[in-house]
Amino acid sequence: MTISLSKGQRIDLTKTNPGLSKAIIGLGWDTNKYSGGHAFDLDASAFLLHSDGKAKGIDDFIFYNNLVGAGGSIQHTGDNRTGDGDGDDEQIKVDFSRIPAHIHRVGIAVTIHDATNRNQNFGQVSNAFVRLVNEVTNLEILRYDLGEDFSVETAVVICELYRDSQGQDWKFQAVGSGFQGGLQALCKNYGLDAE
Template sequence: MSINLSKGQRIDLTKTNPGLTKVVLGLGWDTNKYSGGAEFDLDASAFLLYEDGKAKSEEDFVFYNHLKAYNGAVEHTGDNRTGEGDGDDEQIKIDFSRIPSHIHRIGITVTIHEAESRSQNFGQVSNAFVRLVDEASGREVLRYDLGEDFSVETAIVFCEVYRQGADWKFQAIGSGFSGGLAALVRNYGLS
């Protein structure tokens, strides 16, 4: 049975699910019909963060042009440029056993590609969610539906998975940014 989370909630992953080492974060969304004529292209990314909450190099940033970090410890399965269809629009896989010890937190984000030039924002996006699936069994462990709380934002931190001692936990974030991917990159310490 999957657990539905609300904004800000935290949940144990590995302590309450012994043997959970490989997970798939499925991210999905729909776009409203009032798009202004341009196609929507939403992009999932992962920021691998040190203890200070910052990424240190391009190796710590996984997205459609850099699909793997740390020999596959975090892997983006590929860019979906339309978001058409049901289910996950993009996925990020994490193998907790391969995450280097200096990485303490992984921020999972979604941005709208060329949002400014296309006059698009998350006010035009609905049914956004992230779900965490046990890769070995295919069982959905948890789900966080973001709701319709956004208007002018062009980037959202959906969630974070983070290390606490030997265990990994999940936090539903749902925090929006204006300024798209560039704002997120700066927020997480990259230029």
């Protein structure tokens, strides 16, 4: 049975789901019927964070131009430029057993491509969600629906995966934190220069 989370909630992943090593992070959204002359292109990304909560370079940033990182333990399945259809719009695969020990946290975010020039923001996006699926059994473990809390934001940290204090098990936190400034602001938040 799927666990439905609210903003800020945390849940044990690997401890309460023995044998969970491979997961699919599915992200989805709809765009409101907004006629601004430009199509929406939302992009999922993952930031691989060290003990100080920061990414150290391009290898720690998984997105449509860098699909695999952390020794192959994190993999973006590819860019969906339209978001049309039901289900996941983009996916990030995680192999918990292979994530290097120096990675303490993985931030999962969605940004709107070229949002400023296209005059777009998350106030025009609805039904945004993240779900975590056991890749082996194909069973959905949890889901977090973001709601309609956004207006001018152009980037949103959806959730974070993080190690417990002993570094053995992984947990999930529903974040839902918005940023203005798109991908550049998000990269800066995680210690990277988006230039």
